[in-house]
Amino acid sequence: MSSMGGMAMGSMSMGNGVPSMFALQQIYWVVVGSAIGIATFVNGLNRLLARYRLQDPSSTPAQPKSLFLRVYATLTAISREISYAKFPPISLGPLVIHFAPLGWILIILANLVTVLVLCFYGIDTSDVWQWESVGYRTGFIAICQLPLIFLLAGRRNIIGYLVDMSYVRLNWFHRWTARTLWLTSTIHMGFWFHDWGRYDYIAYQLTHDPLTKRGFAAWCILTFIVISSSAPVRKLSYEVFVLQHLITFVGLTVAIWMHAPEEVKIWVWIPIGLLVFDRVVRYAWGAYVNIGIFHCSTSRCSLFAHHATFTPFPGNVTRVIIHNPETHWKPGQHIFLTCHRIALFQSHPFTIASLPEDGRMEFFIRAQGGGTRGFADFAEKRRSLEGEVRCGPMFIDGPYGTHRPLRQFDSVVLFGGGMGATFVIPLLRDIVSAWKSEQDNQFPRRKNPSSVTRHIRFIWAVRSRAEMNMFESQIHTVLADVNECRRLSPEFKKEIEISIYITCDKNCHLVPLPHSRSSHENTQSSIELFDLPTNSRNNSVNTTSTDREAEMNCQDKYQKHTTPIREKVCPDTGNCHISALSRDQTSSDSNHSAEESTQLLPSYTNTSPTILSGRPSPHAIIRKSLERAHGESAVVVCGPRGLADDVRLSVVSLSDERAVHKGTEAQGIYLHVESFGV
Known part of the structure; x- marks a missing residue:
């Protein structure tokens, strides 16, 4: 990192038709801007397509009808197969390396290739007299990447708004763009060192040249940032x-600013401006949402707008409810939650498990350490002393998160793994609420657009029966709404299938489904809900027991029901790898016969959840839904990495197997994977 003081070089051509270094910086941003522009154009087309589908009066609005829409569907299907694909993980002893989706990797590789071409175009690196030119050129290209890194880092993200992508995904690109910057800076420093090394001049420069000192300091800081941002290090302590x-x-920004000459400091001021913009918007919005004086009509002019109630659940899970929040959100979005009384100066993202019409924000938080452990400890200790646990003030930042609206798809398949249900259950409820809105003639129709979705397949995999109690009321609401739609309209053709897989219950009893005592129980298809016995349900709120103790409480006694249930008891295998044939699996997916499947599993109706032991087969489940689809389908998954990878692989395989939109009648598949972790 030598003196870049000869900045007159920046505006000079290097001969042989090579643009000046300032022009090369502009070329880089033309490439980046074009990529963002194309993604923005596609996002606009998708929005128009969603509006078109919701206004289409035909029976198959999610199916492309015109030539333009068929061509667009074909191009979309091809790009999806490429972008959704993922390399299998590589195991290196105890270390397992997971790969990002191929589409993400191709974008990063395109950025890397662009950077390297701009760094070396027109330069003969074998000529020692051009090493200094490489040093200058790579310095120019390195510093012009800074704005992109900051653009990809903010929560209130301009790029995310244009291309309809959550900051969570953009943060992955932020990290890899920073690594590309590190590589460019290393080449920049390496060629200067290589040039000085011929004269044994490196130590002298690092000792006596201030510009070199600052550049080397910037490189050291950037190296530390790259290492500390790797997943293994990052997950040791997210707060730290x-x-x-x-x-x-x-520190990096200051060091680069001190190292860079005046002519290129604009590339440092732009990131500073972006950082200030992100913070000002976030803090201004946060002040408006969280300070009660802005919402006197609802919060009675208290200083702080939000307080919360805490309820402990089995499995180190805490339910947090904020009543009458002063913000609106969409299903599947998340909030950064802060309670300084419990976890000082800590803010953690949690998915909102409720809908805006519920009048409350509901979160289910599993204790994993740090602030989440503080929430669980607070709920447990305070409940025995104070009864209902209340805490305040609570500060919320958000909402954040985005995906294509699911109401525009003909068939929707939702996979939730464990706490991943906090993401998919609101999506399920949102579609069903649209169904009910269309059928309800007693109240004014909602302003929300209707849904073209005909079929919903909901899969929830849990480790034990105790976890199912968390979302009992939500699933009750869904089933009650569907049954009400059937009561109001005998011609109601929508379908919903709900399956719950218990993957790690030691004794694997299938839980009986008591009849709902709702006003709809006299309809032809009675609503059946999974439930724990009354004693266990009461204990689930007050208990401080572990998962295993909660399961033992649940095994003691079952309520008696008039409807017979076929019960399957798994052998005690001593581990969490129980296997049972799902009714979604065909003979090609399992060694079990269809007759064995009938003997092992309870009867099924599409208005009652089916509770199964074992693990779901995403490939078979998705295929069954696709074969019934009359238009584009959506597959959404939120859960552990293994489940997400299985679903992703299944979507890619089925899309290729069915030759989606490649001369066949098979319809497209949209995939959204919501990731766990940080």
């Missing part, structure tokens, strides 16, 4: 990572 990341990025 966030704090040191902010501090080191400030």
Whole structure:
């Protein structure tokens, strides 16, 4: 990192038709801007397509009808197969390396190739007299990447708004763009060192040249940032990572600003402006949402707008409810939640498990350490002393998160793994609420658009029966609404199938489904809900027991029901790898015969959840839904990495197997994977 003081070189051509270094910086941003522009155009087309489908009066609105829509569907299907694909993980002893989707990797590789071409175009690196030119050129290209890194980092993200992508996904691109910057800076430093090394001049420069000192300091800070941002290090302590990341990025920005000449400092001021913009917007919005004086009509002019109630659940899960929140959100979005009384200066993202019409924000938080452990400990200790556990003030930041609206798809398949249900259950409820709105003639129709979805397949995999109690009321609401739609309209053709898989219950009893005592129980298809015995349900709120103790409480006694249930008891295998044939699996997917499947599993109706032991087969489940689809389908998954990878692989395989939109009548498949972790 030598003196870049000869900045007159920046505006000079290097001969042989090679543009000037300033022009190369502009070319880089033409490429980046074009990519963002194309993604923005596609996002606009998708929005128009969704509106078109919701206004289409035909029986198959999600099916492309015109030549343009068929061509667009074909191009979309091809790009999806490429972008959704994923390389299998590689095991290196105890270390397992997971790969990002191929589409993400191709974008990063395109950025890397662009950077390297701009760095070396027209330069003969075998000529020692051009090494200094490489040093200058790579310095120019390195510093012009800074704005993109900051653009990809903010929660209130301009790129995310244009291309309809959550900051969570953009953060992955942020990290890899930073690694590309590190590589460019290393080449920049390496060629200067290589040039100085011929004269044994490196130590002298690092000792006596201030510009070289600052550049080397910037490279050291950037190296530390890249290492500390790797997943293994980042997940050791998320709170510590966030704090040191902010501090080191400030240090990096200062070091680069001191190293860079005046002519290129604009590339440093732009990131500073983006950072200030992100913080000002977030803090201004946060102040409006969280300070009660802005909402006197609802919060009675208290200083702080939000307080919360805490309820402990089995499995180290805490339910947090904020009543009458002063913000609106969409299904599947998340909030950063802060309670300084419990976890000082800590903010953690949690998916909102309720809908806006519920009048409350509901979160289910599993204790994993840090602030989440503080929530669980607070709920457990305070409940025995104070009865209902209340805490305040609570501060919310958000909502964040985005995906294509699911109401525009003909068939929707939802996979939730464990706490991943907090993401998919609101999506399920949102579609069903649209169905009910269309059928309800007693009340004014909602302003929300209707849904073209005909079929919903909902899969929830849980480790034990105790976890099912968390979302009993939500699933009750869904089934009650569907049954009400059937009562109001005998011609109601929508379908919903709900299956719950118990993957790690030691004794694997299938839980009886008591009849609902709702006003709809006299309809032809009675609503059946899974439930724990009354004693266990009451204990689930007050208990401090572990998962295993809660399961033992649940095994003691079952309520008696008039409807007979076929019960399957798994052998005690001593581990969590119980296997049972799902009714979704065909003979090609399992060694079990169809006759064995009938003997093992309870009877099924599409208005009652089916409870199964074992693990779901995403490939078979998705295929069954696709074969019934009359238009484009959506597959959404939120859960552990293994489940997400299985679903992703199944979507890619089925899309290729069915030759989606490649001369066949098979319809397209949209996939959204919501990731766990940080």
